[in-house]
Amino acid sequence: MKKYRVISTQKQTALVINTESGVQQACFFARKFKPICGDYVEIQINKNEHLITKILPQNNxxxxxxxxxxxxxxxxxxxxxxxxxxxxxxxxxxxxxxxxxxxxxxxxxxxxxxxxxxxxxxxxxxxxxxxxxxxxxxxxxxxxxxxxxxxxxxxxxxxxxxxxxxxxxxxxxxxxxxxxxxxxxxxxxxxxxxxxxxxxxxxxxxxxxxxxxxxxSPGVWEYGLWKMDEHDIAAGFPEIQAKMGHCKFSNCTHTHEPGCGIKAAVENKEINQLRYNSYLRIIDSMKYWDENNY
Ligand SMILES: Nc1nc2c(ncn2[C@@H]2O[C@H](COP(=O)(O)OP(=O)(O)OP(=O)(O)O)[C@@H](O)[C@H]2O)c(=O)[nH]1
Ligand SMILES: [Mg+2]
Ligand SMILES: [Zn+2]
Structure with missing residues (x-):
């Protein structure tokens, strides 16, 4: 039942809201699972102490x-x-x-x-x-x-x-x-x-x-994407997705390959050059994680 939802978390406790009544309550959680903001949880009351006993499956x-x-x-x-x-x-x-x-x-x-x-x-x-x-x-x-x-x-x-x-x-x-x-x-x-x-x-x-x-959420200077491959990055560019299927290689990363339909679309001005440059830079930025052996 989606009744309790996590508002914020600290080291060992989470602030939880009863979504029906709006009442908020600090709850402890066990080490083995750590809820995050937005999680739906189940709680148990034990001698006036509230304990999170389950994190419900996350949508995303x-x-x-x-x-x-x-x-x-x-x-x-x-x-x-x-x-x-x-x-x-x-x-x-x-x-x-x-x-x-x-x-x-x-x-x-x-x-x-x-x-x-x-x-x-x-x-x-x-x-x-x-x-x-x-x-x-x-x-x-x-x-x-x-x-x-x-x-x-x-x-x-x-x-x-x-x-x-x-x-x-x-x-x-x-x-x-x-x-x-x-x-x-x-x-x-x-x-x-x-x-x-x-x-x-x-x-x-x-x-x-x-x-x-x-x-x-707190502001960040640079929002870092976790380690991911070219295809994950390309998935976040709808204009690249719209032009897929015209590359010579089916696993084309649209960076250096000959016969790339995406690069052709950039040259024809069907894809914005600035966005494509950004695509290349974001792929390149992933090298940082490799170079640092992460
Ligand atoms: N001129 C102008 N100033 C604004 C506007 N919206 C916010 N500000 C000002 O911008 C400053 C920063 O606003 P915040 O709401 O604290 O910014 P934030 O994004 O929450 O910042 P962090 O919590 O550090 O991530 C404050 O001085 C606001 O008064 C706006 O529409 N126009
Ligand atoms: Mg703020
Ligand atoms: Zn391509």
Missing amino acids: VFSRANHKGQRQNIAANVDNQIIVVAVKPEPTRDLINRYLIAAHLCGMKPIIVFNKNDMDKDFFNETNDLYQSLGYTTLSTNAKNQTNFDELIALMTNKTSIFVGMSGVGKSSISEIILKQPLKTGEISKKTGKGSHVTSVTHMYKIPDIEGFLID
Whole structure:
């Protein structure tokens, strides 16, 4: 029965929400299994202590690379991956494409949200046009005056959505508007003594008024894809998938092979050159894990 769901986890305990009553409860879990944010669990009450006794099968899992290039699971049972980008801080090269590959492999619907649309229209228009033409859902928002939030909330209704993106793009600001409550902010910085709003843990919230859950995650400088092969990476490029079947070799990686239909499509301008370059760079970045013997 899908009644209890993990909000956040610590070393030995997890905060769990009763999805029917909304009541939250700290629960212990045994070493042999470690629940993650978004997991549905079964719990037992023993002398006033709550214990997680089972993790229910996961629909899917949002992951990223750990420092060794292994797949590290961040949150379970996630329908939407909301990629928040802003002109400032500007997304690092390939960041959006990496997230899109992960969305595909993890089985989430990606939604690209261009936040801070009060800042630079050119960046938004160009990037937005590109991803829209590839079939992705995009939206432009402004957390200062709450532009386009009705559309965003509609996409999140009856779903579990995780906000991802660089630190400072506005994930928590957007979340606060949707949740109608201030979010937990980071600890007071020891260095500066100033309070910061930087999110430090992955945390799930029940959205008021509509059915749905929102997961706020800490911003990352570079989202790392775990070790995967060229075919996994190509699977995250719908324009490459659309042109498959025209390569001389059936196991073509579309990098160096003669008679490659994908390279021909790039030359004919049927596939965007910048996206193809990004595809090559992402494949190349996998060498890092090999070179470091991971
Ligand atoms: N101009 C403008 N500023 C915004 C907008 N949305 C958020 N900001 C500001 O951007 C800064 C960072 O916002 P946060 O919501 O803390 O960013 P975050 O993505 O949660 O960052 P991390 O928790 O570090 O990952 C804050 O100073 C916000 O006030 C917007 O639409 N326009
Ligand atoms: Mg935040
Ligand atoms: Zn090819």
